[in-house]
Amino acid sequence: DYCGVNFACATNSATSALHIACLALGVGESDIVWTSPISFVASANCALYCGAKVDFVDIDLDTGNMSPSALEQKLISAKKTDSLPKVVIPVHLAGQSCDMQAIYQLATKYDFKIIEDASHAIGAKYFDKPVGNCEFSDICVFSFHPVKIITSAEGGMAVTNNEELAKLLKRLRSHGITSDPDEMTELSHGPWYYQQIDLGFNYRMTELQAALGLSQLKELDQFVAERNKLANIYTNEFKNLPISHLHQSSQSYSSYHLYIIRLTGDAVKKHKELICSLREHNITSHLHYIPIHIQPYYQALGFKKSDFPNAIEYYHSALTIPLHPKLTNLEQDYIIKTIIEFL
Structure with a gap:
């Protein structure tokens, strides 16, 4: 339904x-x-x-x-x-x-x-x-x-x-x-x-798994709205940094499962360093995702890294920062401050 x-x-x-x-x-x-x-x-x-x-x-x-x-x-x-x-x-x-x-x-x-x-x-x-x-x-x-x-x-x-x-x-x-x-x-x-x-x-x-999932369904819209609110804060706070965001098209309303940023210009050279620095500051940063075609199993199937250049460019510049409905203002401020100071 x-x-x-x-x-x-x-x-x-x-x-x-x-x-x-x-x-x-x-x-x-x-x-x-x-x-x-x-x-x-x-x-x-x-x-x-x-x-x-x-x-x-x-x-x-x-x-x-x-x-x-x-x-x-x-x-x-x-x-x-x-x-x-x-x-x-x-x-x-x-x-x-x-x-x-x-x-x-x-x-x-x-x-x-x-x-x-x-x-x-x-x-x-x-x-x-x-x-x-x-x-x-x-x-x-x-x-x-x-x-x-x-x-x-x-x-x-x-x-x-x-x-x-x-x-x-x-x-x-x-x-x-x-x-x-x-x-x-x-x-x-x-x-x-x-x-x-x-x-x-x-x-x-x-049935136990289904019951657990159903118990959250009534809160789904609220979860997504809160994620959008937090995502908008990130976007506004990072607007003067060498960062680009995944463009949100006018026909879409994202559920913001993840908040992904991409470094631009010379900041791309600090990509790995930023991920490591965030983790050193107890901020969990990930990379969603390593391109599938460069995984060893897929390389053995004959794919080349150069086959999909945009995916590779994305891989060398993108990272995910924390975003969830229970993220507090204090925690988000700390994440924002840490990234601004690094860049």
Whole structure:
């Protein structure tokens, strides 16, 4: 109901949800899946789990999200070599939706399916509608990992407006088993009867996890509003520093799962030094993310660091600073002061 979508399938993680989403869309050994290089590795691994090949689409440096123009150029080239993707997985980095309308238009033209990786984006909006309504995608995936905006201790969810996809997702998360007589190959022997009709997995979310997640849902809008308030403070305080922020497009309302800054000019040379300095001041700073294609496993698959230059430029300049609803004014002031003094 929250997302305005017809069907939902809760899982034990967003990684599991991405895996079965790919399977539900028929991804297999002869297929190619494209995603963003700036994401957690699960956004790409899910394709490999299915035996498919994976490739990446470079990001827009202004937003950190998949670039629709880069996607279009890559599709034009792929069509010439008959190597179009079966599925594209845009990743809503830090909680801001990708330009899903533009990506959907390309999907219509080039005949690929879309899985939104909205692991960061529960509570976000796109064109004033909740991310997850699947207006511009086949399936959308959320994460309820412990560090996410709401958590079920660990968990995920795949949502869709397609009833057949929803039925398949629910079978795949539970060993491929069904108790629905309409899905069986013969008449049911009774209310106790079940059949395994697919090869599935033990990807179910427990009732305890579900209860924990549901207990926070009523507070989601408040959580997101507080995150936006804190993000705006950061943006205003850093406006005279050699820092750029992930551009917030007019059609999007970010859930601000993360607050990411990028150093500019000569300050880029101090990138690693700043991360280490913040940690020395007991301020937890991270880098979301190391580009997937430069991970050793993906390097062994033949990817080169130079394949996606924007992702590399982002990697050498970006860092994440603390942002959560319980961040106090005193704590945020300390973070701001420490960064200003360093730069």
